[in-house]
Amino acid sequence: MIGRLNHVAIAVPDLEAASAQYRTTLGADVGPPQDEPDHGVTVVFITLPNTKIELLYPLGEDSPIRGFLDKNPSGGIHHMCFEVEDILAARDRMQAEGARVLGSGDPKIGAHGKPVLFLHPKDFNGCLIELEQI
Ligand SMILES: CC[C@H](C(=O)O)C(=O)SCCNC(=O)CCNC(=O)[C@H](O)C(C)(C)COP(=O)(O)OP(=O)(O)OC[C@H]1O[C@@H](n2cnc3c(N)ncnc32)[C@H](O)[C@@H]1OP(=O)(O)O
Ligand SMILES: [Co+2]
16 A cells, blocks of 8 residues: 655754755755645755655644644654555545544645645554655
């Protein structure tokens, strides 16, 4: 069911500083900030040979990552995103297995213009999981 690791997301307290660190200290290929108002975040993608890093910064008052950054003021790994071929089939299977799908349960269009869903971290060993349909 889950396929490639599409990205690992890190919530950061300072998007510009984190972008500069990956670009300068780590010499990585860092993209531009992308506002994603439908998701309450601004994201920066860092392209690696085998996956991506997604830097996340809160956008708007009710950003879903505000609580995470309050608890982790210097930032932290926020979620992992796995690719799936059919996100509705994946959702139905996860729900049948007892996993909680966050939000309405209907996919939203994510940062790559593809449908995404999130699974509750408490159901996956404390790891927030995002599914993205390829
Ligand atoms: C543009 C889209 C982009 C893309 O890739 O396409 C994105 O990735 S958008 C990313 C931002 N959007 C989301 O994260 C949506 C899904 N997330 C949520 O709905 C919330 O973040 C939620 C429900 C996971 C947590 O919300 P909140 O922190 O406000 O709730 P609680 O404080 O009640 O937390 C409950 C419980 O879970 C623990 N927690 C929270 N966040 C995480 C996390 N990222 N990883 C692991 N655990 C997490 C929190 O500490 C609480 O645990 P407890 O032991 O009860 O204290
Ligand atoms: Co993501």
